[in-house]
Amino acid sequence: MPCDPHEPVTIDRMHFHGTEVRRQALTLLRDGTKNADVARKLNVPLGTIGYWKHTDRAKRGECPGKPAPKCPRCDGRELDAAAYAYLLGLYLGDGHISRYSAHRAPSLMITLDDAWPGVQDEAERAMRRVFPDNSTCRVRRKGCHNVKVYSLHLACLFPQHGPGKKHERRIALEAWQQKIIDARPWEFIRGLIHSDGCRITNWTTRLVGGERKRYEYPRYFFTNKSDDIRKLLGDTLDKVGVEWTTTARGTAPYNISVARKASVALMDAHVGPKH
Secondary structure, eight states, X not given: OOOOOOOOOOOOTHHHHHHHHHXXXXXXXXXXXXXXXXXXXXXXXXXXXHHHHHHHHHHTTOOOSSOOOOOTTTTOOOOOHHHHHHHHHHHHHHEEEEOOOTTSOOEEEEEEETTOXXXXXXXXXXXXXXXXXXXXXXXXXXXXXXXXXXOTTHHHHOTTOOSSOGGGSOOOOOXXXXXXXXXXXXXXXXXXXXXXXXXXXXXXXXXXXXXXXXXXEEEEEEEXXXXXXXXXHHHHHHHTTOOOEEEEETTEXXXXXXXXXXXXXXXXXXXXXXX
């Protein structure tokens, strides 16, 4: 992968001003004081004051326009299980959740190679189906794009999020997630392969009738440092009847390999090469 960003430390600039400063600001705003006057009085950026006012009004149901997006976990909104299983696989492979500033909701970002524009399209479609009321975008980086969606409910749908890198902390599915994966195993596998996996063609030579001939055979690889994430893939492959092995990269068993002809054919039928 040309892009392999480290998972950033979550930052919320609102904390820099303290809860007491925010309380004072909201008291002034509710009394009718203008945003600019509150910003000057408390020495807080005007944009932060505007954000505090907006979120306070939203909590009290005073914001006009369309209602806030609903969450499948918090509000019982229907969840597109197939799209979620695929997006969960992408997240566990090449995704992370971060908060950039006090003015934006948290974002889910999947970093995908520009060599596979079709995978980027699929990732964005899955985001739109899982978050139908939220906007998505793509941010260009060298050799790749970050496919993003902003939502206040990302932690509800991706409870595996946490500080630090995924391979340095425990990754386990919750019962409701496992139920979805059990029902949609191939979508989950496809998301993992589309993020940290590949389909390649190996070759070897054999001596046949005194003549050396070249033979080619396809195989699938999945590479991830997290023992937990590799186990999730391995367990799911077992359930769909795909035989796999663990291969080492150096001394570390970072790779899952699918090489048996019948298993490769099964993967081809449900996953296929990146595009």
